[in-house]
Amino acid sequence: SAVISQKPSRDICQRGTSLTIQCQVDSQVTMMFWYRQQPGQSLTLIATANQGSEATYESGFVIDKFPISRPNLTFSTLTVSNMSPEDSSIYLCSVGDLEAGYTFGSGTRLTVV
Amino acid sequence: AQTVTQSQPEMSVQEAETVTLSCTYDTSESDYYLFWYKQPPSRQMILVIRQEAYKQQNATENRFSVNFQKAAKSFSLKISDSQLGDAAMYFCAYRSASTDKLIFGTGTRLQVFP
Numbered sequence: 001s002a003v004i005s006q007k008p009s010r011d012i013c014q015r016g017t018s019l020t021i022q023c024q025v026d027s028q029v030t031m032m033f034w035y036r037q038q039p040g041q042s043l044t045l046i047a048t049a050n051q052g053s054e055a056t057y058e059s060g061f062v063i064d065k066f067p068i069s070r071p072n073l074t075f076s077t078l079t080v081s082n083m084s085p086e087d088s089s090i091y092l093c094s095v096g097d098l099e100a101g102y103t104f105g106s107g108t109r110l111t112v113v
Numbered sequence: 114a115q116t117v118t119q120s121q122p123e124m125s126v127q128e129a130e131t132v133t134l135s136c137t138y139d140t141s142e143s144d145y146y147l148f149w150y151k152q153p154p155s156r157q158m159i160l161v162i163r164q165e166a167y168k169q170q171n172a173t174e175n176r177f178s179v180n181f182q183k184a185a186k187s188f189s190l191k192i193s194d195s196q197l198g199d200a201a202m203y204f205c206a207y208r209s210a211s212t213d214k215l216i217f218g219t220g221t222r223l224q225v226f227p
Contacts (some may be wrong), residue, residue: 031213042204042217043158090156096213101148102206104158 001094002027006105013083013112020079021108023093028073030096034066037090037107046091049076083112115140115206119218126195127226133180134190134221136205144210147181147188152220153201161203164188166210184220200225 003026013019017054031050037044039111046066047055055068070076080087116139126132138147149161164172164181171179176196180189192199205218 031215042219043215044217045214048214069119092156092158094158094215101163102208102215103160107156107158109156 001101002029002103004093004095004103004105006093006108008108009106010109011111013110015084017083018079018081019083019110020077021091021093022077023075023105025074025095030073032070032076032111033076033094033096033102034068034076035092035094038093039089043092046078080110083110085112088112115142115145115194115207115209115216117205117216117218119203119205119221121221122219123222123224123225125224128195128197130195131191131193132195132223133177134192134203134205134223136188136190138186138188138205138207140186140207140209142209142211145225146208146210147179147187148206148208148215149177150180150204150206151199151201152204158204162190195225197214197225197227199223 005024005095034046037043045058046061047057049055049068049070051070052071065078090107090109092107094102096102118137122125145166147164151159151161162172162174162177176193178191204220206215208215
């Protein structure tokens with residue numbers, strides 16, 4: 001199965017600023033997914049990152065707040081923009097592989113103060 | 114829309130004993146995939162076991178097995194010979210055959226006591 005390197009692992013940010021999270025995969029994958037996990041909650045899909053096209057956002061998530069880049073088949077970034085304390089969460093990237101099951105990055109724990 | 118329900122927010126088990134975590138889902142589709150993921154305090158999501166809906170045989174991975182009841186839309190996870198390292202959050206997840214998105218349940222926190 002694919003191996004994902006996600007960074008940063010954690011950060012503390014001031015409100016109103018932006019943070020960019022990176023995910024690097026050790027193999028080429030068609031789709032990458034970005035999830036948010038609010039404290040004590042389950043995972044909620046933010047968007048699907050497609051190489052060569054705009055990301056597909058889920059209901060309740062917008063591109064201005066969570067811009068995503070996918071420059072190639074092994075890399076993607078998620079930016080959390082104009083942060084507020086409500087954005088404090090764990091953010092995870094994932095790649096889909098039905099054979100091996102979906103693989104996740106190690107997550108980024110974001111605290112907004 | 115598909116939904117996944119885990120009705121047990123917390124469960125506990127004695128080391129070496131067996132525990133079963135429940136998961137039900139709602140879908141109108143006939144072809145789909147089901148997963149159990151484990152999330153220890155490290156935050157890493159670890160695949161425990163997967164089940165294809167078209168397979169009648171229940172999946173098994175060492176000490177982990179599922180009871181897949183398609184008609185009842187139930188997908189429970191049984192952990193045998195529980196170990197201290199099994200303590201974690203467990204999430205049940207659903208994937209439609211027609212999309213690549215995973216839909217997660219709310220999770221069950223498993224505690225293992227020595």
